[in-house]
Amino acid sequence: MSIRHGLLALLDQGPRYGYQLRTEFEARTGATWPLNVGQVYTTLGRLERDGLVQPAGEDGEGHLFYAVTEAGRAELRQWFDTPVPRTNPPRDELAIKLAMAVTVPGVDVQSVVQGQRRHSMKALQDYTRLKGQALVASPEQQGDLAWLLVLEQLIFQTEAEIRWLDHCETRLAQYAARPAPPEPGPAAAPAPKTGPRRRART
Incomplete structure (x- = not known):
């Protein structure tokens, strides 16, 4: 589950702050994959570091809004256009x-x-x-x-x-229901070692 791209998809529809992103993400997925606000802001920090989102001002209550950049939109489109790989399936x-x-x-x-x-x-x-x-x-x-x-x-x-x-x-x-493997029999006694035969003298 890509929180990163899910947040980009929400920001593509307009600037939002962290709690809004969490609420909308859970609303659209039925809270199947619940997020905490810490996850959201950690992901936003990485997206900002990578140039995919940028701060977009604050409201009167001090909420910091984020907006998607053109690079973020390009990554989002690539995500939508690329099949989810099955080469490395998630651990079940x-x-x-x-x-x-x-x-x-x-x-x-x-x-x-x-x-x-x-x-x-x-x-x-x-x-x-x-x-x-x-x-x-x-x-x-x-x-x-x-x-x-x-x-x-x-x-x-x-x-x-x-x-x-x-x-x-x-x-x-x-x-x-498989038949049990046969029990190993007693090991055969090793044959006695004999030295080289001497040729009879004539």
């Missing part, structure tokens, strides 16, 4: 957990899978309910459309996770 905690569980003695991997499936099914129900509410509210609003797209991504992602968990359970069952 669930995949790492299961990979470790199958290699650590004493872990009930089936229980881990079933517990995660219950959790994922509950999350899927919650996302589906929120999607229904979003469709009923005001689907013509762009902010609601943004939240709806995020919700649908979460739904598809969770559905895929549940299918993967089902696959993991099948794979574990297949692995458990």
Whole structure:
């Protein structure tokens, strides 16, 4: 998730200060990826350092506004035009957990899978309910459309996770049903060493 480019996208619509950026970012993503103000200002500092945003004055309450620069707009357009790379997929905690569980003695991997499936099914129900509410509210609003797209991504992602968990359970069952490797037999005694034969004298 690119906070950097998300803030650039918001600033492309006009100058804003940190708390406004945080509020709008969370509103458009349904607070799926909550930000704190410290993250926002740290990112703004880096964007300013890189010449992508610049200070744009203060209001009467002392809020410092930032505006996007032409270089910032160019980077934002490049971000929109460039596919998200899959060459370095993000670390998935669930995949790492299961990979470790199958290699650590004493872990009930089936229980881990079933517990995660219950959790994922509950999350899927919650996302589906929120999607229904979003469709009923005001689907013509762009902010609601943004939240709806995020919700649908979460739904598809969770559905895929549940299918993967089902696959993991099948794979574990297949692995458990494999015939055990044969026990190694007793090692054969090494043949006695013999010296070179002497030729008989004639």
